Amino acid sequence: MELTVGPNQFFWSADRWSSFYDDLAKAPVERVSLGELVCSKRLPFYDDRIPEAISTLVEAGKQVALTSLALVTLKRERKLTAELVEMGVEIEINDLTAISYLPEGAQFSVGPLVNVYNEGTLDWLKRRGAIRVCLPPELPLESVQALAAKGADLGLVIEAWGHGRLPLAISGRCYHARRHGRTKDNCQFACEEDLDGLDVRTQEDKPFLTMNGVQTLSDSYACAVHQIDILRDAGVSALRLSPQSNGFMELCAIYRRVLDGTVTPEQSVNDIIALDSNTRLSDGFLTGARGVDWSGASA
Amino acid sequence: MTQPALSIPQLPPLAARALRRLPLTPLSFSLTAYARRIAKHHPGLFRRLGEFDHTRFVIDPTDLPFVIEMQPNGGQPKIKVVRGSGQGEARIAGPLAGLLGLVHGAYDGDALFFSRDLVIEGDTSAALALRNAIDDAELDLSAEVAQISGPLAAPLQKALSFIENRTGVSLSRQDELEVW
Amino acid sequence: MEIVCPAGTPAALRAAVKAGAHTIYCGFADETNARNFPGLNFDREEMREGIAFAHQHGSKVLIAINTFPRAGSEAIWHRAVSDAESCGADAVILADIGLLDYAARNHPGLRRHLSVQAAAANADVVNFYASEFGVKRVVLPRVLSVPEIAAINADTEVETEVFVFGGLCVMAEGRCSLSSYATGRSPNMNGVCSPASHVEYHDEGGVLDAKLGGYTIHRVGKEESAPYPTLCKGCFTAGGKEGHLFEDPVSLNAEKLIPQLDKAGVTALKIEGRQRSRSYVAQVVKNFRAAVDALDAGLPMPEGMLARLSEGGAMTTGAYKKTWR
Numbered sequence: 001m002e003l004t005v006g007p008n009q010f011f012w013s014a015d016r017w018s019s020f021y022d023d024l025a026k027a028p029v030e031r032v033s034l035g036e037l038v039c040s041k042r043l044p045f046y047d048d049r050i051p052e053a054i055s056t057l058v059e060a061g062k063q064v065a066l067t068s069l070a071l072v073t074l075k076r077e078r079k080l081t082a083e084l085v086e087m088g089v090e091i092e093i094n095d096l097t098a099i100s101y102l103p104e105g106a107q108f109s110v111g112p113l114v115n116v117y118n119e120g121t122l123d124w125l126k127r128r129g130a131i132r133v134c135l136p137p138e139l140p141l142e143s144v145q146a147l148a149a150k151g152a153d154l155g156l157v158i159e160a161w162g163h164g165r166l167p168l169a170i171s172g173r174c175y176h177a178r179r180h181g182r183t184k185d186n187c188q189f190a191c192e193e194d195l196d197g198l199d200v201r202t203q204e205d206k207p208f209l210t211m212n213g214v215q216t217l218s219d220s221y222a223c224a225v226h227q228i229d230i231l232r233d234a235g236v237s238a239l240r241l242s243p244q245s246n247g248f249m250e251l252c253a254i255y256r257r258v259l260d261g262t263v264t265p266e267q268s269v270n271d272i273i274a275l276d277s278n279t280r281l282s283d284g285f286l287t288g289a290r291g292v293d294w295s296g297a298s299a
Numbered sequence: 300m301t302q303p304a305l306s307i308p309q310l311p312p313l314a315a316r317a318l319r320r321l322p323l324t325p326l327s328f329s330l331t332a333y334a335r336r337i338a339k340h341h342p343g344l345f346r347r348l349g350e351f352d353h354t355r356f357v358i359d360p361t362d363l364p365f366v367i368e369m370q371p372n373g374g375q376p377k378i379k380v381v382r383g384s385g386q387g388e389a390r391i392a393g394p395l396a397g398l399l400g401l402v403h404g405a406y407d408g409d410a411l412f413f414s415r416d417l418v419i420e421g422d423t424s425a426a427l428a429l430r431n432a433i434d435d436a437e438l439d440l441s442a443e444v445a446q447i448s449g450p451l452a453a454p455l456q457k458a459l460s461f462i463e464n465r466t467g468v469s470l471s472r473q474d475e476l477e478v479w
Numbered sequence: 480m481e482i483v484c485p486a487g488t489p490a491a492l493r494a495a496v497k498a499g500a501h502t503i504y505c506g507f508a509d510e511t512n513a514r515n516f517p518g519l520n521f522d523r524e525e526m527r528e529g530i531a532f533a534h535q536h537g538s539k540v541l542i543a544i545n546t547f548p549r550a551g552s553e554a555i556w557h558r559a560v561s562d563a564e565s566c567g568a569d570a571v572i573l574a575d576i577g578l579l580d581y582a583a584r585n586h587p588g589l590r591r592h593l594s595v596q597a598a599a600a601n602a603d604v605v606n607f608y609a610s611e612f613g614v615k616r617v618v619l620p621r622v623l624s625v626p627e628i629a630a631i632n633a634d635t636e637v638e639t640e641v642f643v644f645g646g647l648c649v650m651a652e653g654r655c656s657l658s659s660y661a662t663g664r665s666p667n668m669n670g671v672c673s674p675a676s677h678v679e680y681h682d683e684g685g686v687l688d689a690k691l692g693g694y695t696i697h698r699v700g701k702e703e704s705a706p707y708p709t710l711c712k713g714c715f716t717a718g719g720k721e722g723h724l725f726e727d728p729v730s731l732n733a734e735k736l737i738p739q740l741d742k743a744g745v746t747a748l749k750i751e752g753r754q755r756s757r758s759y760v761a762q763v764v765k766n767f768r769a770a771v772d773a774l775d776a777g778l779p780m781p782e783g784m785l786a787r788l789s790e791g792g793a794m795t796t797g798a799y800k801k802t803w804r
Binding site for chain 2: 490687706758
């Protein structure tokens with residue numbers, strides 16, 4: 001099984017961003033998808049660093065893809081997305097808008113924010129040029145199994161969400177700006193201070209969600225270590241790890257050890273918690289009654 | 300009835316006190332007969348309840364000194380009028396006029412709920428299913444009563460005309476376009 | 480402009496037709512539509528009769544098959560499309576790529592609209608849906624401002640339909656799994672959001688807690704209106720600040736924007752609310768029909784008739800005004 005690193009979902013400074021991908025070149029992962037997924041306003045702060053990061057990763061032997069924005073509404077965003085397909089790098093589409101700019105027959109991969117729920121959708125994507133699909137994290141295990149089987153028939157690489165805060169929603173409204181009493185157009189980059197997003201707690205002070213500009217994520221970090229064998233047996237050939245600000249390279253190493261069978265899933269959970277004792281884990285979308293549920297021992 | 304949802308007529312306390320002496324067993328029997336008659340005329344109502352067609356509902360007219368336990372019982376409804384809070388999986392409570400207005404399409408359930416004129420407890424899905432099923436059935440309680448005859452009709456007609464007189468609540472189906 | 484009205488039951492469909500709806504949208508009583516609520520929607524026979532009734536009165540009926548078919552069970556959704564055609568529907572409203580492809584290939588004569596659940600938010604993707612799947616109309620997501628809607632219409636031949644009244648999604652529709660994260664049931668997979676089956680209310684001395692999946696989403700005092708615990712309209716705390724971080728418990732009312740939406744090239748105005756009563760539907764339809772009739776006759780808009788039909792009374796024009804963001 002391969003390890004893929006998804007695009008960083010948060011707003012990091014250009015220096016932090018660059019050094020993250022420099023480090024990643026040495027991490028035990030096969031593939032990296034990068035670029036701006038969440039908010040087009042963040043991109044000018046680091047877009048000049050992207051070509052260098054790509055070449056560093058390619059030189060280190062990684063496959064690289066560039067992500068499209070998750071929600072394309074403005075003229076500027078349409079232009080950005082159209083330009084993306086001219087960069088000469090594989091595109092990971094995370095909004096169907098990006099496909100409309102690809103020439104018929106051009107190959108692309110599909111990210112977790114495209115609604116791929118069934119065989120018919122996989123079939124159409126394959127006909128349109130998809131070579132690889134990372135399934136939406138909301139899917140239950142039965143759907144992942146059915147889609148992995150269909151993917152095998154079609155010759156598509158199927159990837160599943162392995163680890164990280166779950167991207168639950170995308171909006172036209174910026175919640176970080178709203179929280180600071182500003183509008184999106186005058187956001188003053190309120191999301192920059194929260195390297196892993198801002199905790200959203202309920203009235204009984206339970207941690208629940210994470211605010212990240214126009215995106216809403218889970219509080220919990222999805223963690224598929226307990227399902228790795230089932231996913232592998234189903235034909236899923238890659239697991240996606242989503243960037244976090246702390247201990248991410250070690251996290252990659254932990255997952256590599258589980259995949260290699262050198263540590264048990266239980267031991268790896270302990271290792272993951274040891275990176276940050278405050279981390280809450282979930283795997284409920286795959287096997288639980290609800291997304292937030294966790295099949296492991298409660299902390 | 301042209302009142303907005305915010306001013307639902309309440310049964311005056313004096314009238315409610317008068318109802319305290321109402322013998323409940325005959326009323327339960329006649330309401331059951333009445334409900335079975337409605338069931339016969341509106342089988343779709345029970346089909347629409349789906350998985351909730353055996354749920355025990357408590358209808359609690361908050362301005363009356365009793366509650367109504369209602370079991371759809373798969374199309375053979377049973378109704379029991381009891382004092383106290385009653386037993387069931389889902390409770391719908393509100394002024395009698397509001398509850399009747401819901402049945403007759405004079406009020407919107409969501410609007411009554413948001414304004415807290417209507418309170419739902421227990422199985423919210425079941426309460427929702429009942430609300431939707433009744434809204435679709437286009438019931439007219441007066442017309443149904445008028446068609447009942449025999450010994451069971453008397454207590455029911457007496458109770459309904461009492462309520463109608465004391466509250467000014469119409470017990471007939473409203474035209475959707477005229478009610479607000 | 481065309482008024483597109485909700486009907487959760489045959490009675491509501493008849494009420495909407497009588498109130499002057501040009502078009503009604505509804506769904507089958509199963510997981511194929513995004514208002515799969517207890518006691519709502521149409522079986523096949525009811526659908527056939529409802530469509531016949533609407534057609535007799537000169538109204539059209541659209542059938543929403545706008546959830547995302549479950550892997551391994553696509554046949555349920557395929558059957559819904561086929562039955563929609565045989566029931567005489569004027570169009571189907573679809574969101575899923577696979578289902579659009581299926582309908583385009585197997586039911587080419589059945590008109591296809593793109594559901595808001597596909598969240599097609601720019602002209603390029605709208606045109607793409609038209610060229611790939613023959614989509615004739617797009618229901619635009621509620622994340623766009625009026626100028627953005629005008630920009631889309633300037634760049635496409637596809638008809639656009641926009642929401643003007645009722646519940647308001649804050650997130651891009653069809654791109655939100657908050658509900659399944661907290662309850663296991665979602666709009667995309669099950670046709671429900673913040674489902675009633677996972678709602679609990681606790682009233683303690685007049686203080687009412689509205690919970691969803693065990694999380695307290697709202698807490699209100701005795702005199703305040705009771706909120707439904709819709710996740711994105713809950714009260715939360717972030718960074719020491721408490722409030723409705725995503726959206727206030729408001730509903731959409733764009734009646735005042737009808738002339739601007741008309742100028743922006745919008746074909747149809749959509750009213751949300753298949754879960755509402757037949758009397759609510761009749762009332763909203765009547766008011767909006769009067770408004771578009773006034774517009775067509777060059778008369779001023781009638782105003783402010785709908786406030787008390789909303790959730791808790793509070794209204795917003797949502798993303799149509801850019802400052803909402």
